Amino acid sequence: MCTGQDQRQLRPVRSFVRREGRMTDGQKRALENLMARYGLAGEGPALDFQAVFGRQAPVTLEIGFGNGESLLEMARQSPDQDFLGIEVHRPGVGHLLARVEELGLENLRVICHDGVEVLRHRIASQSLDGLQLFFPDPWHKKRHHKRRIVQAAWLALVADRLQPGGRLHMATDWQDYAEHMLTLADAEPALENLAGVGRFAPDRGGRPETKFERRGLQRGHGVWDLIYRKR
8 A cells, every 4th residue: 555655656767777788607596596585576565574584673675786795795794684675687686696695694685676666565664774775877868867766756755665763875976966866855854864954975874885886986986975864
């Protein structure tokens, strides 16, 4: 059942393009053999996290985890917390599944599906301790800005899914997108900018630095983090 906030129309266009690429044999085996253990369906009723993880613990959701290395590191460092990652690109999902089994992590689950659709239909209101969106597709051409996942309706949905005090953490290496995120998130009444209105976070806020990010920094790219708390 959607809440009143869900009635704000989320844009119908996709915020991603399936650039599947080639999968390694290991990624294929992981998808075939490990989804039943560590994966969840992208469609269905709202998830019962206590049933999914077999315990009562704070849950952090990451949308678009790429190859999953930073999410994996967070789950490894915080065994008292549970993590759910969503990614549409199957090679990245396969990579993460293989690493989850390798490390024997029981506090991480994976969904291979559209993150916005999962957030709308499979995540219950006030069920998340945190939501992470790191380096989403910037859709840098102005005519494509409507495809950006961070929009006012999406932020309202995120705020509804967060528990009071829960955190939204976003990061991007595109300044234009960072300013877009900041303007819209500061305007969402249910979210409080922990750095102050109009300001970016002073550091990564505990987010692991990724190989992708390090390459960008070496090329002189900036990185902007935004951290909000549900009021």
